[in-house]
Amino acid sequence: MYKCALILAAGQGTRIKSNLPKVLHKVCGKEMVNHVIDTMRKAEIDDINVIIGKGAELVKEKTASRNISYSLQEEQLGTGHAVKCAVDFLKGKKGVVGVFAGDAPLIKPETIQKLFETHYKNNNEATLLSSIVQDPTGYGRVVRDGEEVLKIVEHKDCTEEELKINEMNAAIYCFDIESLLNSLEKLSNDNKQGEYYLTDVIGILKNEGKRVGALSIDYEETIGVNSRVQLSEAENILRKRINNRHMENGVKLIDPNSTYIGDDVEIGRDTVIYPGNVIEGNTKIGENVVLYPNSRISNSTISNNVEIQSSVIIDSKIGEGTTVGPFAYIRPESVIGNNARIGDFVEIKKSNIGDNTKVSHLTYIGDANVGENCNFGCGTVVVNYDGKKKHTTTIGNNSFIGCNTNLVSPVTVEDNTYIAAGSTIVNDVKKGELAIARSKQRNIEGWVDKKGLTNK
Numbered sequence: 001m002y003k004c005a006l007i008l009a010a011g012q013g014t015r016i017k018s019n020l021p022k023v024l025h026k027v028c029g030k031e032m033v034n035h036v037i038d039t040m041r042k043a044e045i046d047d048i049n050v051i052i053g054k055g056a057e058l059v060k061e062k063t064a065s066r067n068i069s070y071s072l073q074e075e076q077l078g079t080g081h082a083v084k085c086a087v088d089f090l091k092g093k094k095g096v097v098g099v100f101a102g103d104a105p106l107i108k109p110e111t112i113q114k115l116f117e118t119h120y121k122n123n124n125e126a127t128l129l130s131s132i133v134q135d136p137t138g139y140g141r142v143v144r145d146g147e148e149v150l151k152i153v154e155h156k157d158c159t160e161e162e163l164k165i166n167e168m169n170a171a172i173y174c175f176d177i178e179s180l181l182n183s184l185e186k187l188s189n190d191n192k193q194g195e196y197y198l199t200d201v202i203g204i205l206k207n208e209g210k211r212v213g214a215l216s217i218d219y220e221e222t223i224g225v226n227s228r229v230q231l232s233e234a235e236n237i238l239r240k241r242i243n244n245r246h247m248e249n250g251v252k253l254i255d256p257n258s259t260y261i262g263d264d265v266e267i268g269r270d271t272v273i274y275p276g277n278v279i280e281g282n283t284k285i286g287e288n289v290v291l292y293p294n295s296r297i298s299n300s301t302i303s304n305n306v307e308i309q310s311s312v313i314i315d316s317k318i319g320e321g322t323t324v325g326p327f328a329y330i331r332p333e334s335v336i337g338n339n340a341r342i343g344d345f346v347e348i349k350k351s352n353i354g355d356n357t358k359v360s361h362l363t364y365i366g367d368a369n370v371g372e373n374c375n376f377g378c379g380t381v382v383v384n385y386d387g388k389k390k391h392t393t394t395i396g397n398n399s400f401i402g403c404n405t406n407l408v409s410p411v412t413v414e415d416n417t418y419i420a421a422g423s424t425i426v427n428d429v430k431k432g433e434l435a436i437a438r439s440k441q442r443n444i445e446g447w448v449d450k451k452g453l454t455n456k
């Protein structure tokens, strides 16, 4: 049977007190709405429509990579009104639509699949997810008569009796598309908040004698993020899930509570991660890697057997067996070869560094192509910026760059060359040459005595 999904993401989220639309707040490095979209995809729902309103352009921009369609809710008149704004998307479709909240990022793909299966199996017109909780304050309550679901009542509209119900509405549903479209027509905003509630659809269908069901799930998956406190709760839960997944796959986390791994990160087995590491975005880490404490690695590929310590690596690639840090900064578009060494206080920007090349200390390399088996002495600077433009430096294989060298770009240093310490290189260095570019040393005998500067 055909299935599609709506994600409600038009609200500003006043309770979160932010200029950013609520659904764009990140949990474990990814926007809540993108968590929901990615989970849908894992549950094999392909046709996804996101209802946007507050900050619509920004929400579009941040979800652009995900191949979805949008409906616009210009005024936020409630969750029922939001679904009404997607009528063009739903019209003419036959099958089942899942409706999800963009602020509930913890739902699991297998739970969504179970929701759809339950819906089909029981021939329901509507099926909702609920949870039994100790304190359902703020949530809609599921009102039942025995087993049967009668309606949902929002917290603010509850009677004394209804407030005692501890089964909350998770705001995640399946509907028969035609039944949903028909009942949207019948919604009113005659309630405490003056909003068109999607939750009223349940009561409307029930009153028409349609089959309505509920599936009770673990509260953890249903958490809707309305405040900063709930945002951090969601973060804790997701972090635990992610970290457990990696440990189950053979990754050693010394202290999972202080290890921060994004949802899309991949890590190979026998890799060891010490506390204080933050691994973000589409980072891929190989096997047998050791991440000593306190690095940030973002959108990067780290090959097998690499060791990294207290460093920042962004949008770059590190080859097999290479060591990085402590205190290295590898900036976007850098590619470091195999068995290389990027040591302490080294900054690499948009450069290629060949296999076995060592850049051990206090060096800046920007906009450069560096070959294999080179050695950079301490304090080398690639002078890539002339105040107006960036220029490129090329260094061949097997070059020895002496300490405290400036390579004024653009300049080419060919294979098998030596540069004497303290040189400022402005001209190309040809194969096999030694370049010395510094003033000659002169020693003046007895000078200190003559000036009367000798300390007795």
Ligand code: UD1
Residues within 6 Å of the ligand: 008, 009, 010, 011, 012, 023, 051, 073, 075, 076, 077, 078, 079, 080, 081, 082, 101, 102, 103, 104, 138, 139, 140, 141, 152, 154, 168, 169, 170, 171, 196, 197, 198, 199, 223, 224, 225, 226
């Ligand atoms: C909703 C449910 C409540 C449930 C709770 C679970 C309704 C009326 N209530 O309440 O029963 O227990 O979720 O978390 O549905 N949105 C729009 N347009 C609007 C209003 C909201 O797109 O006009 C979006 C929001 O951006 C958000 C989602 O719908 O992503 C939920 O809205 P929110 O205001 O957070 O609903 P709750 O009060 O939490």
Ligand code: CA
Residues within 6 Å of the ligand: 101, 103, 224, 225, 226
């Ligand atoms: Ca909510």
